[in-house]
Amino acid sequence: MSGARGCYHHGDLAAAVRATALALVAERGGANFSLREVAARIGVAHPAVYAHFPSKNALLHDLAGAGLARLHARQGKARAKVAGDPLAELRAIGRAYIAFAEAEPGAYRLIFNSDFADFDAAALADARSAATTHLYDVIRAARSAGLLCDAGEEALAVTLWSAVHGLAHLLVSGHIAEMPAAAAARELTIELAIESAIAGVLSTKGRRVFAARTARATRATRAAPRSIPTRR
Amino acid sequence: MSGARGCYHHGDLAAAVRATALALVAERGGANFSLREVAARIGVAHPAVYAHFPSKNALLHDLAGAGLARLHARQGKARAKVAGDPLAELRAIGRAYIAFAEAEPGAYRLIFNSDFADFDAAALADARSAATTHLYDVIRAARSAGLLCDAGEEALAVTLWSAVHGLAHLLVSGHIAEMPAAAAARELTIELAIESAIAGVLSTKGRRVFAARTARATRATRAAPRSIPTRR
DNA sequence: TCATCCATCTTACCGGTGGTAAGATTTGGC
DNA sequence: GCCAAATCTTACCACCGGTAAGATGGATGA
Numbered sequence: 001m002s003g004a005r006g007c008y009h010h011g012d013l014a015a016a017v018r019a020t021a022l023a024l025v026a027e028r029g030g031a032n033f034s035l036r037e038v039a040a041r042i043g044v045a046h047p048a049v050y051a052h053f054p055s056k057n058a059l060l061h062d063l064a065g066a067g068l069a070r071l072h073a074r075q076g077k078a079r080a081k082v083a084g085d086p087l088a089e090l091r092a093i094g095r096a097y098i099a100f101a102e103a104e105p106g107a108y109r110l111i112f113n114s115d116f117a118d119f120d121a122a123a124l125a126d127a128r129s130a131a132t133t134h135l136y137d138v139i140r141a142a143r144s145a146g147l148l149c150d151a152g153e154e155a156l157a158v159t160l161w162s163a164v165h166g167l168a169h170l171l172v173s174g175h176i177a178e179m180p181a182a183a184a185a186r187e188l189t190i191e192l193a194i195e196s197a198i199a200g201v202l203s204t205k206g207r208r209v210f211a212a213r214t215a216r217a218t219r220a221t222r223a224a225p226r227s228i229p230t231r232r
Numbered sequence: 233m234s235g236a237r238g239c240y241h242h243g244d245l246a247a248a249v250r251a252t253a254l255a256l257v258a259e260r261g262g263a264n265f266s267l268r269e270v271a272a273r274i275g276v277a278h279p280a281v282y283a284h285f286p287s288k289n290a291l292l293h294d295l296a297g298a299g300l301a302r303l304h305a306r307q308g309k310a311r312a313k314v315a316g317d318p319l320a321e322l323r324a325i326g327r328a329y330i331a332f333a334e335a336e337p338g339a340y341r342l343i344f345n346s347d348f349a350d351f352d353a354a355a356l357a358d359a360r361s362a363a364t365t366h367l368y369d370v371i372r373a374a375r376s377a378g379l380l381c382d383a384g385e386e387a388l389a390v391t392l393w394s395a396v397h398g399l400a401h402l403l404v405s406g407h408i409a410e411m412p413a414a415a416a417a418r419e420l421t422i423e424l425a426i427e428s429a430i431a432g433v434l435s436t437k438g439r440r441v442f443a444a445r446t447a448r449a450t451r452a453t454r455a456a457p458r459s460i461p462t463r464r
Numbered sequence: 465t466c467a468t469c470c471a472t473c474t475t476a477c478c479g480g481t482g483g484t485a486a487g488a489t490t491t492g493g494c
Numbered sequence: 495g496c497c498a499a500a501t502c503t504t505a506c507c508a509c510c511g512g513t514a515a516g517a518t519g520g521a522t523g524a
Contacts, residue, residue: 013472030347034510047512048473056511113345114405115262128407151424155417158399158408159425163432166398167390173346175360176390185387192383192433193391200395200432201424245501266481279484280502288482 014052016042022063026106030113031060060110065127067107071100075134086142087198087210093134094164094194101168108172112165135161147206156201163197246284248274254295258338262345263292292342297359299339303332307366318374319430319442325366326396326426333400340404344397367393379438388433395429 010016020041024033035056039046053059078096082088101108111124139156142148148156167190170176202210242248252273256265267288271278285291310328314320333340343356371388374380380388399422402408434442 010473032347035512036510045474046510047475047514050512051472109347112401112405112407113347114407115264115341115345115347149428152420155421155424158402158421159395159428161408162398162402162425163391163395163429164398165402166394166396166400168398169344169401170390170394170397173344175344175346176393188384189387189390192387193394196381196391196432197395197428198432200428200430242502267483268481277503278482279504282483283501 010042010044010048013042013044013048017049017052017059018062018066021059022066022107025063025110026104029106029109030115031056031110035059061123063107064111064114064124067104067111068124068127068131070104070107071097071111072131072134074100075131079134079138085213086138086145086147087206087213089138090142090160090198091194093138094160094197095190097164098168098171098190098194101172105172108168112169113173132157132161142206147203147209148201149203149206151201159201160197163193163200167193242274242276242280245274245276245280249281249284249291250294250298253291254298254339257295257342258336261338261341262347263288263342267291293355295339296343296346296356299336299343300356300359300363302336302339303329303343304363304366306332307363311366311370317445318370318377318379319438319445321370322374322392322430323426325370326392326429327422329396330400330403330422330426333404337404340400344401345405364389364393374438379435379441380433381435381438383433391433392429395425395432399425 017038020038021033024038024041025031027033035049036046039049049059053062075093075096078092078099079089082092135157136153139148139153139160143153143156151159171190199207199210249270252270253265256270256273257263259265267281268278271281281291285294307325307328310324310331311321314324367389368385371380371385371392375385375388383391403422431439431442
């Protein structure tokens with residue numbers, strides 16, 4: 001009596017569940033949906049879901065893993081466009097991170113808030129470490145080019161990740177609603193946060209290169225000449 | 233049949249609920265506890281709670297507000313110790329922020345993950361903006377002393393808050409378990425993240441002052457002479 | 465072609481949760 | 495001493511995640 005084409009068996013329930021759950025995550029953020037709701041939207045009894053996912057937690061972890069993969073892909077694409085320039089790559093993956101959070105706030109919260117009861121960090125460890133490969137790659141490149149201060153790789157990664165992640169998290173979680181709503185100001189603030197994060201870990205040489213690059217970029221983009229807050 | 237001293241009325245149920253709920257938050261983090269559990273620990277029927285808090289959400293918001301107040305107080309104390317030196321104050325409130333997150337990870341997650349269903353950002357707006365007054369104060373002071381780059385106050389606040397918040401969030405949420413567990417390395421990484429965040433928003437003059445201050449501090453603290461990754 | 469197997473999906477149920485209703489109990493004020 | 499208001503109780507509701515046991519139907523092998 002159910003199913004799209006009058007068939008008893010659903011074509012690909014697992015995929016339908018994933019898609020529907022992701023939509024609900026996008027609507028409400030986090031894990032604030034019920035399996036019964038997912039099942040109802042598909043037109044199926046709720047225990048049917050358990051034939052494909054052992055628990056709601058498993059489904060959430062599945063969605064989180066897929067989200068991390070999309071984040072990784074987004075960073076890869078952004079990075080490829082400026083390949084060869086480590087500092088530009090750093091900026092690119094940072095902006096891609098923010099863009100992901102803004103494009104998929106629900107998924108982002110699902111991945112990083114991870115406050116649902118039985119969140120198992122280990123289950124996502126692989127996906128998460130895979131998602132940080134771009135960051136580590138770029139840091140290694142920039143480091144061996146002498147552009148970064150002489151801190152450890154890991155410390156640098158955490159520092160840069162923190163800055164970008166904090167911005168994304170505050171943006172997505174509505175904790176900086178006081179921030180002027182104007183999209184332009186928002187963009188400028190994001191710009192400043194990312195530029196500052198990079199500027200904070202540069203070596204003296206890195207600072208020279210960074211300034212030159214910024215100057216070139218400023219000359220090139222005529223659209224918003226002094227949009228990036230200049231550094232005296 | 234209930235109550236500590238055989239009395240029907242509990243002495244101060246509201247306070248007991250707050251304390252018990254906060255303990256459960258500390259144990260499990262976030263909103264992963266039930267009102268029935270809180271009531272059972274106190275030795276009271278669960279609807280009794282509703283005489284003091286209109287809903288679980290109201291209780292959570294209450295706890296979050298109190299947590300923000302503790303965070304604010306912690307920053308105030310840390311700041312007072314180095315009053316008059318804007319960059320030192322900046323560092324102090326950043327470290328206090330991290331210290332709060334590490335001392336009360338459950339409360340921190342409750343405040344900032346805010347993924348429980350009916351989270352009302354507006355309800356905490358006052359407490360939250362009150363909690364950022366130290367940051368804005370210090371930024372204004374540093375800015376009028378010419379120590380910061382010429383970006384807007386708000387953008388600077390978001391930039392610095394993002395860096396510190398991101399670090400706290402990653403630490404508390406277990407997303408950087410790959411980070412060497414050794415406490416010393418952890419401390420060094422935190423140090424680098426905070427120093428870099430500040431370094432990223434300095435003016436040229438600020439950079440000079442910052443370097444001098446760091447040099448003085450390095451000479452003063454003999455305990456860990458080269459613990460702070462040096463900048464070439 | 466048919467019988468069988470097995471994944472899939474169903475209905476019915478479990479304990480637990482946030483929240484409400486209505487009544488019992490105690491305290492504080494008159 | 496009595497009454498009103500606040501507090502706390504028992505009983506209930508709909509909903510949740512999850513399980514059990516049986517119905518269904520598509521694929522496989524003869």
